[in-house]
Amino acid sequence: MTHHVNFKGEKAVPVEERQTILQASLAAGIPHYHACGGKGQCTTCRVLVLEGQEKLTPPTVLEQAIKKVKKFPDNVRLACQSRVNGEGVAVQRLIRDEIDRFIFVDDTEDSFTTVMGESRKLALFFIDIRDFTPFVERSLPFDVIHIMRRIFALFKNAITQYDGEIIDTAGDGLYAVFGLNSRIKQAANSAVLAGLKILSDLRIFNNTYMRPYFNHTFEVGIGVHVGKVVVGNVGIGLSHNLTVMGFPVNIAARLQAATKELNNSFVISAVAYRLLKNPPYSVGCNYLNLKGVSTPYEVRLIGKPYEIKDTPVLPETRQV
Ligand code: FES
Known part of the structure; x- marks a missing residue:
């Protein structure tokens, strides 16, 4: 089943059941940083959940470990470790300034899937x-x-x-x-x-x-x-x-x-x-x-x- 996630200030993107939020945002053309390649080993893909937190899958073991070390609150989630179970989810990317954009991704489509490390x-x-x-x-x-x-x-x-x-x-x-x-x-x-x-x-x-x-x-x-x-x-x-x-x-x-x-x-x-x-x-x-x-x-x-x-x-x- 397809749901939608609204990226505040950007766009609403469709998310398939098997997709993570990161995969969906990249597929929709959002330059979403993902320094470890979506492996739950960095914090660059993190999002602030504005609405519909209960519609997300619980944090994976990898995400739990990072949240514990970094002391992230419950409403900060790793996009590469989160899937969506229903409508009404709104998030905001937390790392998204222009310098980061220049360092992490260029504007070519291929770069959206580039692993930085x-x-x-x-x-x-x-x-x-x-x-x-x-x-x-x-x-x-x-x-x-x-x-x-x-x-x-x-x-x-x-x-x-x-x-x-x-x-x-x-x-x-x-x-x-x-x-x-x-x-x-x-x-x-x-x-x-x-x-x-x-x-x-x-x-x-x-x-x-x-x-x-x-x-x-x-x-x-x-x-x-x-x-x-x-x-x-x-x-x-x-x-x-x-x-x-x-x-x-x-x-x-x-x-x-x-x-x-x-x-x-x-x-x-x-x-x-x-x-x-x-x-x-x-x-x-x-x-x-x-x-x-x-x-x-x-x-x-x-x-x-x-x-x-x-x-x-x-x-x-x-x-x-
Ligand atoms: S891309 Fe590194 S934790 Fe999500």
């Missing part, structure tokens, strides 16, 4: 150059840029060789993910292989280039974790501008940060380590207290202890 299981990889600041302080700016380009090329080469994707760079570090085109086991293995390749390539780079030409050697810290994250696109007109968010990302970043205190260049969560086909030797298992995690977090150390860093600075030479 999806939930994926990925391997998350953070790497940071240790003690970069002292090098910057005693080097010429163009030398610093030159060296950074060399080191980041080395990172990129290993990451892309193992089918990883660089998501972001910040200062002397970067963040990459593995598993956009593979399953999680493969992703974890690839992340570890890329990390080990970087450690090995960096050793060669230090011995053959950095030490002889710049009297300096670099070390890095790597953190790897796996988990369910949301992959989306925050760019406007830049389809490659991927962003990956979720609590596992924070954990991976904290593992990378912990490399210093653990005195090991490669820290991987035990969860990720268990996925490895040929796990590298790990120096026992450690437990870390991570912010936001109630119990100590089990990790494996698969890198090397840091070397003593005090590379003697050569006396300045006069150029002729």
Whole structure:
């Protein structure tokens, strides 16, 4: 049976029995935001029910969970989780300003069904150059840029060789993910292989280039974790501008940060380590207290202890 829902200030749309309010509004051409693709995992499709609340199906389990976390009142419903049982329902979309419209949908018909993000299981990889600041302080700016380009090329080469994707760079570090085109086991293995390749390539780079030409050697810290994250696109007109968010990302970043205190260049969560086909030797298992995690977090150390860093600075030479 077909009912109708009146979208205040927009139009009345027909809703079939099997359709959600979101499906009906999109079918009727309303640019109704739906960042998670109608999976009950965001709040962008929410509507305020003005009339006929009793004609809607009860909130699904997913909707109940979101309403509880967000403390939404009873008359705020997720359009993608609500179906209609009768006439007399009037709603108002709650997210509908022009900037949102520009970001979430363009005016092509296809865009109404575009999913702005999806939930994926990925391997998350953070790497940071240790003690970069002292090098910057005693080097010429163009030398610093030159060296950074060399080191980041080395990172990129290993990451892309193992089918990883660089998501972001910040200062002397970067963040990459593995598993956009593979399953999680493969992703974890690839992340570890890329990390080990970087450690090995960096050793060669230090011995053959950095030490002889710049009297300096670099070390890095790597953190790897796996988990369910949301992959989306925050760019406007830049389809490659991927962003990956979720609590596992924070954990991976904290593992990378912990490399210093653990005195090991490669820290991987035990969860990720268990996925490895040929796990590298790990120096026992450690437990870390991570912010936001109630119990100590089990990790494996698969890198090397840091070397003593005090590379003697050569006396300045006069150029002729
Ligand atoms: S579209 Fe995400 S919850 Fe409805």
